[in-house]
Amino acid sequence: MSAETSAIAGLRARGWAVDPGAVTVALVLLGAAIFLLIGCLRSATFAQYTVQGIALGSVYGALALALVLVYRATHVINFAQGELAMLTTYIAYELMLKGLSYWAAFAATLAIAFVLGTLLQVTVIRPVQHSVIAVVIVTVGLFILIDGIVNWIWGGDFKSMPSPFGIDSFNVGGVVISHLYVGMVIVVLASVVLVWALFRFTKLGLGMRAAALRPAAAALVGVRVDSMLAIGWGLAAVLGAVAGLMAEPSQIFLSPTLMQPILVYAFAAAVLGGLESPVGALVGGLAIGVSLTLIVGYVPQNYIGTELQLPLAFAVLLLILLVKPAGLFGRREVRRV
Amino acid sequence: MTALLELEDVEARYGPVHVLHGISLAVEEGSVVAVLGPNGAGKTTTLRAVSGTVRRSGSIRFAGRPLKRVGPDGVARLGIAHVPEGRGTFSELTVWENLRLGAYTRRGSIQPELERVFTYFPWLADRRRQQAGTLSGGEQQMLALARAFVHRPRLLLLDEPSLGLAPVLVAELFRIVRELNEDEGLTVLVVEQNAHLALQAADAGYVLEAGRVVLSGSSDELRADDSVRRSYLGY
Numbered sequence: 417m418s419a420e421t422s423a424i425a426g427l428r429a430r431g432w433a434v435d436p437g438a439v440t441v442a443l444v445l446l447g448a449a450i451f452l453l454i455g456c457l458r459s460a461t462f463a464q465y466t467v468q469g470i471a472l473g474s475v476y477g478a479l480a481l482a483l484v485l486v487y488r489a490t491h492v493i494n495f496a497q498g499e500l501a502m503l504t505t506y507i508a509y510e511l512m513l514k515g516l517s518y519w520a521a522f523a524a525t526l527a528i529a530f531v532l533g534t535l536l537q538v539t540v541i542r543p544v545q546h547s548v549i550a551v552v553i554v555t556v557g558l559f560i561l562i563d564g565i566v567n568w569i570w571g572g573d574f575k576s577m578p579s580p581f582g583i584d585s586f587n588v589g590g591v592v593i594s595h596l597y598v599g600m601v602i603v604v605l606a607s608v609v610l611v612w613a614l615f616r617f618t619k620l621g622l623g624m625r626a627a628a629l630r631p632a633a634a635a636l637v638g639v640r641v642d643s644m645l646a647i648g649w650g651l652a653a654v655l656g657a658v659a660g661l662m663a664e665p666s667q668i669f670l671s672p673t674l675m676q677p678i679l680v681y682a683f684a685a686a687v688l689g690g691l692e693s694p695v696g697a698l699v700g701g702l703a704i705g706v707s708l709t710l711i712v713g714y715v716p717q718n719y720i721g722t723e724l725q726l727p728l729a730f731a732v733l734l735l736i737l738l739v740k741p742a743g744l745f746g747r748r749e750v751r752r753v
Numbered sequence: 754m755t756a757l758l759e760l761e762d763v764e765a766r767y768g769p770v771h772v773l774h775g776i777s778l779a780v781e782e783g784s785v786v787a788v789l790g791p792n793g794a795g796k797t798t799t800l801r802a803v804s805g806t807v808r809r810s811g812s813i814r815f816a817g818r819p820l821k822r823v824g825p826d827g828v829a830r831l832g833i834a835h836v837p838e839g840r841g842t843f844s845e846l847t848v849w850e851n852l853r854l855g856a857y858t859r860r861g862s863i864q865p866e867l868e869r870v871f872t873y874f875p876w877l878a879d880r881r882r883q884q885a886g887t888l889s890g891g892e893q894q895m896l897a898l899a900r901a902f903v904h905r906p907r908l909l910l911l912d913e914p915s916l917g918l919a920p921v922l923v924a925e926l927f928r929i930v931r932e933l934n935e936d937e938g939l940t941v942l943v944v945e946q947n948a949h950l951a952l953q954a955a956d957a958g959y960v961l962e963a964g965r966v967v968l969s970g971s972s973d974e975l976r977a978d979d980s981v982r983r984s985y986l987g988y
Contacts, residue, residue: 625850629846
């Protein structure tokens with residue numbers, strides 16, 4: 417008996433209903449965690465890469481979560497999610513130029529992002545929402561539109577923003593961990609927990625979940641489904657704004673292409689997580705962030721340089737779609753009659 | 754008029770398919786009214802016309818107010834709970850979340866409503882954390898009814914509650930509907946294939962055929978009618 421089947425048998429004996437797929441995923445994740453832990457204990461360089469990967473991965477995860485929120489509600493990928501995040505980062509940049517402190521600009525930007533996301537849903541998505549393909553095309557159009565607007569207003573050159581966490585670092589047993597990475601992870605996790613709590617514990621969140629699961633049935637109990645979808649877009653834009661603001665210091669400069677590679681990593685993360693699963697999006701983001709950082713760190717530059725990071729993410733995407741299309745946390749369609 | 758719900762010459766269609774050809778019916782406040790008829794007569798569509806989940810024309814008035822321009826969520830907020838065919842429970846959500854959604858249009862605490870619902874469905878209290886999809890078909894139907902009741906509607910639209918249920922559960926379900934009607938004054942418009950049961954629970958009924966009302970009257974009158982007896986009661 418393999419470790420996996422005996423684990424299932426053990427849990428079943430305690431009266432648990434266990435999905436064999438879920439056990440495999442848990443074992444894979446556990447294995448990955450042990451691998452990372454051992455690596456970190458043995459090598460300071462490895463630990464540094466891992467920490468950096470976790471910080472970048474949390475940003476990918478935040479944007480992946482934004483994609484998942486929209487996907488769950490409407491079964492559409494918002495291709496403009498990354499550009500929207502980039503636009504809101506420019507808005508934060510502008511607010512700071514006007515004299516706001518970093519965190520005041522941060523808070524104001526999240527509020528603006530919410531309004532922007534909601535307005536976009538109402539004005540350009542709602543009129544075409546009866547057709548999935550039309551919505552997808554509109555989001556691609558938004559991508560180009562936002563890109564154009566940002567280039568027109570701010571130009572294509574690099575801007576620099578103040579660093580939210582300074583340039584200091586901790587030294588933990590020889591491993592240098594910059595404040596930036598710790599700050600990124602904390603800010604992203606805090607935003608994710610807040611959004612999760614909103615969905616899990618509030619009446620509004622329940623209405624949003626109901627509207628996403630079964631719009632017709634939700635309307636029958638009095639949920640304003642259209643408003644819920646708009647608010648969902650608003651929340652996704654807020655998560656995107658967090659991702660953009662946290663991505664900027666790790667890229668050092670702000671440019672109109674800030675979020676384009678990150679959108680690809682977020683796609684890969686969302687698909688790896690199963691597209692429908694918020695937890696999956698986060699875990700997927702961390703997995704992509706850590707593995708890309710380690711690969712680029714350890715494989716010599718003449719084999720896989722930073723230039724090949726993007727194609728690598730696409731390769732991961734393709735591999736998941738071929739091997740496990742439902743992703744790590746995706747559910748197979750099971751329906752009781 | 755004292756009718757809580759009044760339909761006058763209501764027509765409805767799904768795309769090019771005309772389903773209702775001018776339905777007129779009235780539901781008095783505090784009564785249970787059954788809609789009978791063969792498959793495809795337009796019974797379900799009649800309920801959907803009221804809740805606004807199908808495109809309709811003609812006049813629908815609820816408590817004197819026209820529903821013409823009101824969507825499904827607005828109808829729910831006016832105090833109409835629709836338990837659709839196939840129950841409309843959220844199988845991915847917990848029992849408690851389903852009940853909470855039933856009271857979505859209400860403000861403030863729903864504890865009193867929950868307590869009351871648990872007196873009718875005591876087993877729901879123990880299973881409030883359970884995913885609704887793991888309940889049996891009969892339990893889900895009861896949950897759908899409980900959810901509609903937490904809404905505290907003025908009018909309950911009940912679509913084929915007996916569909917796929919064991920006879921003993923069906924009888925239990927209709928007993929509870931009748932009890933709610935007598936104790937709480939709940940007005941009910943119920944669509945049912947099982948004419949025998951429906952007429953037992955109802956004060957009055959309408960018989961639909963091919964999108965038209967072909968017969969109406971009190972339950973006793975309908976039970977005494979030869980054509981109803983032959984077609985729907987089977988004796």
